[in-house]
Amino acid sequence: MPDQTFSAMQQSIIDGAPDTASALAQQALAAGIAPLDAINLGFVPGMHAVGEQFGQGKMFLPDMMASAEAMRAAMAVLEPELTKQGAERPMEGIVILGTTKGDIHEIGKILVGTLLQANGFQVHDLGVDVSGERFAASARELHADIVGVSALLTTTMRNQKTVVEALQKAGLRERVRVMVGGAPVTRRWADEIGADGYAKDAISAVALARELMGRKQVPGKGEQAADPQAALAPVAERT
Ligand code: HCB
Numbered sequence: 001m002p003d004q005t006f007s008a009m010q011q012s013i014i015d016g017a018p019d020t021a022s023a024l025a026q027q028a029l030a031a032g033i034a035p036l037d038a039i040n041l042g043f044v045p046g047m048h049a050v051g052e053q054f055g056q057g058k059m060f061l062p063d064m065m066a067s068a069e070a071m072r073a074a075m076a077v078l079e080p081e082l083t084k085q086g087a088e089r090p091m092e093g094i095v096i097l098g099t100t101k102g103d104i105h106e107i108g109k110i111l112v113g114t115l116l117q118a119n120g121f122q123v124h125d126l127g128v129d130v131s132g133e134r135f136a137a138s139a140r141e142l143h144a145d146i147v148g149v150s151a152l153l154t155t156t157m158r159n160q161k162t163v164v165e166a167l168q169k170a171g172l173r174e175r176v177r178v179m180v181g182g183a184p185v186t187r188r189w190a191d192e193i194g195a196d197g198y199a200k201d202a203i204s205a206v207a208l209a210r211e212l213m214g215r216k217q218v219p220g221k222g223e224q225a226a227d228p229q230a231a232l233a234p235v236a237e238r239t
Contacts, residue, residue: 002033006042009074013046014053016066018073025077035078039111040203043074047107051183071107075114082118089120093145093213096138097123098130099182100159105152108182108202112148115202116209132159132166139167139176146212148205149195151182160185161193177212181205
């Protein structure tokens with residue numbers, strides 16, 4: 001039965017049907033499906049299918065916008081459930097998130113923020129089209145431990161480097177860790193621009209954020225690979 005539910009969720013995103021997506025998200029919660037499973041196994045594969053079809057010229061910009069709207073409708077139902085879990089945990093660290101200058105893709109970033117919050121991080125989302133200077137000013141003002149920079153376009157990826165440079169210029173690079181992500185981003189790119197880490201999805205972003213906090217507090221400790229499973233374990237199991 002969950003398989004059919006997940007396929008229906010995927011289809012609601014492909015169809016760009018916010019009402020259906022929202023109803024399916026509500027049904028999933030009522031049926032005891034974990035919100036994270038609904039997101040990762042149901043709705044996100046729908047976004048990936050949309051991206052593929054757009055790439056092949058089978059879908060167009062208005063279709064993608066409708067799909068994004070459906071994704072937002074599903075997240076509006078599921079996000080509060082995930083956030084509730086975060087409120088019950090000790091604060092893990094302060095994270096600033098944003099999508100780079102020139103880029104308006106936000107769904108992946110929102111997902112990263114939701115999972116970080118659900119895992120005890122205090123998250124400040126600066127939104128989309130964020131300049132390096134704004135990342136740096138907010139990092140100073142909000143005493144950020146980590147800055148998470150998203151980019152979905154090959155043309156805006158390079159602005160992740162601008163964020164690293166702006167933090168350096170502001171004299172914050174020593175105390176603020178930078179993690180990057182987004183569909184075209186790779187670990188190699190993260191190394192190349194001097195970021196502290198790369199996460200391929202929201203679950204890995206939580207693991208990476210924990211690892212980066214560890215590196216901040218105990219220099220040298222955080223060199224081991226991030227463990228996505230450990231990232232979602234309750235606090236008591238992690239210590
Ligand atoms: Co957009 N778009 N788009 N788009 N879009 C992509 C990204 C293409 C790959 C589609 C394609 O060609 N196949 C393509 C980019 C090609 C390229 O540069 N290589 C593309 C294009 C070309 C464009 C426009 C230029 C189209 C046009 O106008 N001709 C335009 C650009 C506008 C701009 O930004 N200036 C555009 C516009 C749009 C919208 C507005 C219609 C819509 C965005 C709506 C919104 O976000 N509110 C949109 C969408 C939805 C997509 C696709 C279909 C889905 C993106 C998405 O939400 N994925 C995407 C195709 C694709 O990526 N498969 C397509 C789902 C999320 C969950 O994945 O990778 O974003 P994610 O995030 C993951 C992961 O990367 C990681 O965790 C997340 C959660 O698991 N992560 C981080 C992300 N950020 C992180 C930060 C961290 O610190 C750590 C981890």
